[in-house]
Amino acid sequence: MIKFSNVSLVYPTSTQTILEGLTFSIEEGEMVLVIGSTGTGKSSLLRLINGLVPHHTGGILAGDVTVDGISTQLVRPGELAHLIGIVGQNPSSGFVTDTVEEELVFSMESLNVAPDVMRKRVEEILDLLALAPLRNRAISTLSGGEQQRLAIGSALVMHPKILVLDEPTSALDPIAAEEVLSIIHRLVHDLSLTVVIAEHRLERVIGFADRIIHIAGDGQAQIDLPENILKNSVIAPPIVHLSRALKLDQLGLSVRDVRRMTEDVRRNGKENPQVLKDPTPTAILIKGASISYGSHLALKNVDALVMEGEIVALMGRNGAGKSSLLQSIVGVKELDRGEISIFAHPPMSLKGAVRRATVGYIPQEPSDLLYAQSVAQECAQADKDNAIASGATYALLQELVPSVSPATHPRDLSEGQRLALALAVVLSAQPRALILDEPTRGLDYQSKSLLIEILKGFAAQPGRAVVIATHDVELVAELADRVIFLSEGEIVADGPTIDILLASPAFAPQVAKVMAPRRWLTVNDVMRALDQEADSR
Known part of the structure; x- marks a missing residue:
């Protein structure tokens, strides 16, 4: 049905070949x-x-791609x-x-x-x-x-x-x-x-x-x-x-297969103690927040607190009101009723440099924040706006995604690269609160691991807070201290990450499903518990 015959592709702005001599059939x-x-x-x-590619995007294509016997080079898309x-x-x-x-x-x-x-x-x-x-x-x-x-x-x-x-x-x-x-x-x-x-x-x-x-x-x-x-x-x-x-004999690709191979593991290992943080001041206060779009109620009398030093994840099905709540926190969307304060400031009152220093926001579409003609220009403008050393923003971007060329136009980046660029621009301002809507869209596992490290390091600084809206349960398991679960604009659960994720089979991470009923969410949780068991013998 699909046949690639010795296909090579390179873009004019690329420093290396995207594909080289690729041959396969589907x-x-x-x-x-x-x-x-x-x-x-x-x-x-x-x-x-x-x-x-390459009819609309440009680039140099060698070899041939045929679909149902039709060469894509001979017809328009x-x-x-x-x-x-x-x-x-x-x-x-x-x-x-x-x-x-x-x-x-x-x-x-x-x-x-x-x-x-x-x-x-x-x-x-x-x-x-x-x-x-x-x-x-x-x-x-x-x-x-x-x-x-x-x-x-x-x-x-x-x-x-x-x-x-x-x-x-x-x-x-x-x-x-x-x-x-x-x-x-x-x-x-x-x-x-x-x-x-x-x-x-x-x-x-x-x-x-x-x-x-x-x-x-x-x-x-x-x-x-x-x-x-x-x-x-x-x-x-x-x-x-x-x-x-766990050095299993076989590589399991499903929860059922790995669960069958780890029966002994579930019997061993101590439960990881829950680490309780010391009380901290309130960073974000949400009281009676309500938002409607016409006859559709997106938020209904939402009350919530986010404390300094916390990483809070908003979860819930599509259309539950997560993005609306984030937009109201940063002052992009005005409430119909209720009030919100972020570090004692009404978000709608924040302007210019004070806003950048108080709250950083990355929406679901990161390109909304990008307006320059190249990656280098975006980073240079962020350095200038935030009065930081020249090259600091680009250095942060290189940590997240090393493959980005400074000459590339932001719209020519992949979804994950655009997100990384927007994140670098926002983080360069060192805001007190970081608000992220679906921050792992387009990110591979390595970039996601680095993002987790960056956000944990950010939240550990005095007077900081992080709120993310996400469907990525693996991210939440690794990163969040607390989960607020929304449904049809209302909070239906609010508590420690392990309690909320384990209470819902649909939102439980893979490791939790394999290891149930043990209270382990990640690979690190499992290995730490087994190490504790070995040390106690």
């Missing part, structure tokens, strides 16, 4: 996972499949629209209409699909992706996760033979992600749909993949069975790292 009805570090070329490989559905990293950039139902209909109208067929397909997709309650909603009012489901629906409604997905679950809560991937997996087996998917959160998708393409970052790539690729790969889900740490 058969009909296969689900292939593309993995690699942030910025190594995963998105470029996906766009080669439908010709967006639009001529493959009936054959290939593609969902990019940022779904909102691909929407062309105002409402959910209009967006589902648009692509079929473009190809003159009969009205009765269109109506039937729209109803199927609305039901399939749980979009029916949103059919008349304006796309601009949807949450990031709801927009992601709509983008996937807009691709599936065309009944393509090939579906190409770039980070399709990055903005979805764990339950929605599982449902979407299960639907796609069913279509693969029932309709022989061919799926190529790039994803950093391997714990979500590894169980569905038939094969993996691993892009190394030096132009080389390897394609093989998941167990063969992950055997030695640094990029791997938590249960693979757990299997390695």
